[in-house]
Each structure stands twice: as C-alpha cells, then as structure tokens.
Amino acid sequence: MTSAVRGLGLAASLMLVSTAAVVPQASAQSPAAHVYVQIQGPAGAVYGYSASSSGQLTAIPGSPFKPGTQIVGSNGSQFFTLGHTLLHSWAVGSNGAIGSQLSDASILNYAGGSCGAAQNGYDRAVLDHTGKLVYVLVEYNADWSCSAYQTYQVNSDGSFTFVGDTEENFGDQSDNPDPGAVDAPSILGNETFAYADLTDGHNAGAIGFKRESSGELQLMQFTETDPPLANGSYTVETPDASPVGDYVVFQLFPYDSTPPQLGVYTVDSSGNLSTTNTSSNMPTPSLAISSTSFSPDGSLFAVAGDGGSSQPSRSGVEIYNFNGANPLTPNTTLLNGTPIDQVAWDSSGHMYAMSKSESKLWVYSVTSKSVAEDSVVSVTSPFSMVVTSLAATTGGGGGACTAPSSAGVNVCSPSNGATVTSPVQINAAATVSGGVYRFELWNGSTKLLSEDNGTMDQSLSLAPGSYHLTFDARNSSGTHEYATRDITVQ
Numbered sequence: 001m002t003s004a005v006r007g008l009g010l011a012a013s014l015m016l017v018s019t020a021a022v023v024p025q026a027s028a029q030s031p032a033a034h035v036y037v038q039i040q041g042p043a044g045a046v047y048g049y050s051a052s053s054s055g056q057l058t059a060i061p062g063s064p065f066k067p068g069t070q071i072v073g074s075n076g077s078q079f080f081t082l083g084h085t086l087l088h089s090w091a092v093g094s095n096g097a098i099g100s101q102l103s104d105a106s107i108l109n110y111a112g113g114s115c116g117a118a119q120n121g122y123d124r125a126v127l128d129h130t131g132k133l134v135y136v137l138v139e140y141n142a143d144w145s146c147s148a149y150q151t152y153q154v155n156s157d158g159s160f161t162f163v164g165d166t167e168e169n170f171g172d173q174s175d176n177p178d179p180g181a182v183d184a185p186s187i188l189g190n191e192t193f194a195y196a197d198l199t200d201g202h203n204a205g206a207i208g209f210k211r212e213s214s215g216e217l218q219l220m221q222f223t224e225t226d227p228p229l230a231n232g233s234y235t236v237e238t239p240d241a242s243p244v245g246d247y248v249v250f251q252l253f254p255y256d257s258t259p260p261q262l263g264v265y266t267v268d269s270s271g272n273l274s275t276t277n278t279s280s281n282m283p284t285p286s287l288a289i290s291s292t293s294f295s296p297d298g299s300l301f302a303v304a305g306d307g308g309s310s311q312p313s314r315s316g317v318e319i320y321n322f323n324g325a326n327p328l329t330p331n332t333t334l335l336n337g338t339p340i341d342q343v344a345w346d347s348s349g350h351m352y353a354m355s356k357s358e359s360k361l362w363v364y365s366v367t368s369k370s371v372a373e374d375s376v377v378s379v380t381s382p383f384s385m386v387v388t389s390l391a392a393t394t395g396g397g398g399g400a401c402t403a404p405s406s407a408g409v410n411v412c413s414p415s416n417g418a419t420v421t422s423p424v425q426i427n428a429a430a431t432v433s434g435g436v437y438r439f440e441l442w443n444g445s446t447k448l449l450s451e452d453n454g455t456m457d458q459s460l461s462l463a464p465g466s467y468h469l470t471f472d473a474r475n476s477s478g479t480h481e482y483a484t485r486d487i488t489v490q
Contacts, residue, residue: 033346034060034096034388036079037354037361038071040381046071047379048096055350055363055374065098074388075131078102078158082125087136089158096388102158107136112148112165115139126184128191129243130450133215134160135194137184149185149209151216164216168198168207185209185217189243189298190447193220193271197237206239206250208271225274227263227282229254236263238289244298244463245324245446248273251289252282259284262303266325281327288314290340294322296347296389297422299368299463301328304353306339315339317353321368332371334364341382347389347461348423350374354385361385403429403454409471409483419488423459430454430473430481437476443467462489 033051038044046067048060067090069083079090079098085108091099107113115138125136132154139147151163185194191211198207206224209217226234234252237260241248246267251260261282265273287305294301301322307314316335320328335353342354353362359381363374401412413427414420426449430436436454440447449456454473471483 031096031390032348032350033390034074035352035361036071036074036098036386036388037379037382038384038386039064039379040383043068044070044383046098048098049361049377050096051346051350051363053348055365057361057363057375057377060096062097067098067101071384071386072125072134073127073131073386075127075154076388076390078131078154080125080127080134080154082107082136087125087134087152087160089154089160091158103160105152105160105162107138107150110150110162110165112138112150112167115146115148115167124184126187128187128215129189130191132452133163135185135187135217137196149217149219151214153215163214164212164218166209166217166219168219183238186239186241186248187211188241188246188248188267190246190445191215192246193241193267195239195241195248197239206236206273208273210271220271222270223272223274224265227252227275227278229279234261234263238292240292240294240301242298242322243294243296244448247298247322247324249292249294249301249322249328251292254279258288259286260289262301262320262328264322264325264327276325277327283320283328283330285318286314287316287318291342293343293345293351295345295349295351295366295461297461297463298322300331300366302343302345302351304340304343306341306355306357308339312337312339317343317351319351319366319371331368334371335362342385344385344387346387347459349461352385352387354382356382401427401429401455401457403431405431407431407433407481409473409481411471411483411485414469414485414487416485417487418485419490421490422463423461424487424489426456426458426460428456428471428483430471432473432475432479432481434475434477434479436473439471439473442470442472464489 031050032053035049037047043066045064048063049057067081069081072080079092081088086104088104089102134152136150148165148167150165153161183197185196187194194209196207198205208220208222210220232255236250238251239248248265250263252263253260261284263277263282265275285303288307290306291304301320303318305315319331321331339357340353341356344352351364351366362376365372404410409430411428413425439451441449467487469485474480
C-alpha cells in the first residue's frame with residue numbers, strides 16, 4: 001500500500017484538535033477486522049473499531065488509545081508504532097484494544113543509525129506479511145545523503161531483535177528538497193523481493209530489495225523494462241507489490257508530468273521488472289492519487305484520490321480488476337468528488353476509505369461483480385489508518401484437524417478435487433521430526449499462508465480459478481513434509 005501520509009511525522013506535523021468520534025451501537029456479529037484510525041494531535045490518539053462480517057463498525061472498548069507515536073500495524077497480538085528514535089510494541093487484547101507497552105528499540109543504536117534521526121519526520125516502517133518482521137526506514141544524515149532500511153524480528157514477548165540493515169548513500173544532497181529513499185518498502189506476497197520509491201540526485205525512480213532467509217532486506221541491482229513512449233520515456237514511481245503472484249503496479253509519469261498511467265510489471269526470479277503493458281492500453285486514473293491498495297486475494301486494485309479544493313473532481317476511489325501481467329481494467333468508481341486520502345482492505349472483502357477533509361471513514365463490501373456501502377463513521381481530523389484482518393490472525397472456525405501420529409501432513413479441508421467458493425476454509429495439521437518450525441501453504445510458487453506451528457485453521461480469500469495447493473511443513477534442520485490438494489474456486 002502506498003499513501004500520501006508517508007512524508008509526515010506526528011511530532012513535526014500534527015496540531016492539537018478535538019478528539020470526538022461518532023460510532024454506531026455495538027453489533028452482535030462476529031468481527032472480521034480491527035480498524036485503527038490515528039488522529040492529528042500531539043498525542044496521536046488512536047480510535048479503534050471492530051468491523052463485523054457485514055462491515056458495521058463499533059468502537060473497541062477503551063478507545064481512543066494513546067500510544068503517542070505513529071501507527072505502523074498489528075499482527076493481531078501486538079501493535080507497533082514508530083517515533084523519531086524508538087520502535088514500540090504494545091499488547092493487543094482479544095477485542096482489539098491497545099494495551100500497555102511491551103518493548104521498544106532505539107533505531108539509532110543499530111547499524112544504519114548512522115544515517116541519523118529523521119528530518120521533518122521522515123522515518124517510516126512497515127510489517128511483512130507474516131507480522132513477524134518490521135522494516136524501518138531511517139534517514140538522513142545532516143546533509144541528507146543517507147537512507148537505511150533496518151530489519152527487526154518481533155519476538156513472542158513483543159521485544160525486538162535487530163537482524164541487519166542495508167544502506168543507500170547518495171553523496172551531499174543538501175540542495176535537494178526531497179532526497180533519498182522516500183517510502184517504506186512494498187513487499188511481494190511471497191516475501192522474496194520488495195520495492196520502494198527513490199529520489200537520487202533529483203531523479204525519481206524505484207529501489208529494489210532481495211529478502212534473505214533471515215528476513216533481512218538487502219539492496220539489489222535489477223533491470224527494468226518500461227513501456228515505450230513516443231518522444232520520451234516514463235518516470236516510474238510509487239510501487240505497490242501484489243500479495244498474490246510476482247507482480248508490481250507502478251505509477252508511470254510521462255515526461256515526469258501528471259497524470260500518471262498505471263502499469264503492471266512482472267517480477268522474475270532475480271527481481272528484474274518487465275511489462276507487456278503499453279501506453280495505449282494502460283489506464284489513466286482521473287484522480288489525483290493519494291493512496292493505492294491491493295485486495296488481499298490480489299484480484300482488485302483500489303486507487304484513492306484527493307484533488308483538493310482546486311480539483312474536487314479528481315477526488316474519490318477507482319477500483320480496477322487485476323489481470324495478472326495484462327493491464328488493469330476499470331471495475332467501478334466510488335465517492336466521486338469526495339477527497340479520499342487512504343484506502344485499505346480486510347481479508348473478508350471489505351474496503352475502507354478514509355477522508356481527512358470530510359473527517360469520515362467508509363466501509364464497502366467489494367467483489368469483482370458488486371459494490372455496496374456497509375457503513376460510515378465520523379472521526380475528527382483522521383490522519384492515518386491501519387486494518388488488521390482477524391482471518392489472518394485467528395482460527396477460521398473449521399474445527400480441530402488432528403496431526404498424524406508419524407511424520408506427515410493431514411489436510412482436513414479442502415478436499416482434493418473440490419470445487420469451492422471464496423473464502424476457502426484451510427484446515428490442516430502437521431507432524432515433523434523434532435517439531436514444526438514453519439508450516440506454509442503455497443499455490444505453485446506463490447506463498448499463501450505461513451504459521452510458526454503445526455496447525456492451519458483459517459479462511460482464505462482466493463480469486464476464481466484452479467489452484468494446486470502445497471502444504472509444506474519443516475523443522476529447524478530443513479526436513480520437510482508435504483501434502484497437496486488441487487481445487488477449483490468458483
């Protein structure tokens with residue numbers, strides 16, 4: 001996900017405002033996600049909501065919470081925030097309430113800290129797809145010449161273990177108003193590669209990373225084949241990596257001007273980027289883009305826009321069908337003329353749209369064939385939003401699946417050859433000599449799920465199509481046990 005809030009930090013750019021929020025009465029439905037909205041203000045108060053399966057929002061007891069630093073994300077049991085010098089973890093209750101601080105780590109005490117604390121609040125962080133690693137961008141030196149991407153492992157008690165860093169040095173950029181790496185990395189769903197915005201000596205572009213077996217990101221050299229453009233070339237910016245498959249969507253600016261087109265790039269086994277999209281078949285959003293976001297199953301791509309008071313018609317949300325390596329195709333348009341600053345999804349098919357100027361948060365149920373507004377709440381001066389899908393952090397209710405008595409994998413659901421609808425119930429258990437270190441679900445070369453124990457029990461949103469599922473359990477020594485299922489999702 002990319003967002004216009006990336007260049008702001010709470011301490012440097014927020015002002016004191018009212019903290020009133022309006023929410024409906026509590027719902028008896030099971031929650032599908034927890035949604036956190038941070039408001040502008042010195043304390044950075046965070047309003048928490050429980051989203052029901054029908055998209056209704058209710059306040060989490062104890063809300064608003066006051067972690068005091070910029071929200072990063074949650075893995076369901078821990079919540080993470082980032083200040084100018086400290087990375088924090090907080091306890092999360094079963095109802096989504098943010099509790100006491102568990103731990104913190106000084107980002108300036110580790111490798112990459114030599115790049116110095118943020119200038120104007122530019123430090124940023126992002127969780128990987130498993131919620132067990134945090135990547136922190138630290139920048140700049142006094143001459144704004146250095147950016148570092150640090151990797152931290154999240155331990156079960158909320159403490160952090162520094163894994164490593166990778167740095168980019170640009171030379172003296174004191175005359176450059178926006179030097180260095182300018183965003184947290186966007187990570188492919190299979191965790192192999194990541195990409196981020198880069199401004200190097202006044203030239204925009206992308207920077208690439210290879211993920212090591214430890215989870216550490218390392219800068220890499222990669223080739224990039226862009227669509228041809230008559231009388232010039234595209235400036236490729238703002239990558240958004242797909243959670244399914246090896247694809248990245250970029251904003252392509254012709255002659256470094258606006259508006260951009262949206263281009264789909266394929267990532268090869270070495271991290272190189274190429275596209276078969278052309279200037280004539282790539283869509284050009286009518287919005288002044290502020291945020292983009294893939295649906296968790298990778299089938300839809302949302303673009304939010306805030307044209308401001310001077311261009312109100314360039315505000316709203318446009319949703320596109322994602323078609324693999326083929327160009328994006330328009331699906332539907334929402335909230336025409338309403339400035340939208342950030343969009344996000346949960347794994348139950350809900351899309352969330354946040355507007356700073358309207359002080360509102362909308363919830364929609366979205367599929368490739370239908371869109372319906374579920375609810376809307378008012379939040380005074382919203383600043384940033386985090387959505388935690390409960391299907392990704394808790395059991396899916398399929399019941400216990402018994403692990404085999406000897407080494408192997410027992411898959412209780414889905415059955416082989418089954419034709420199912422999304423979300424698909426995944427229910428399996430594994431036994432490996434020495435204990436299960438990692439239990440993963442793959443579709444071909446794409447990783448769909450990962451657990452640090454021998455059980456899987458959750459609902460998984462999958463796009464229609466045929467799937468060859470591989471359940472892969474291994475111990476810490478690298479011994480693997482496998483099971484496969486072929487299914488069709490309608």
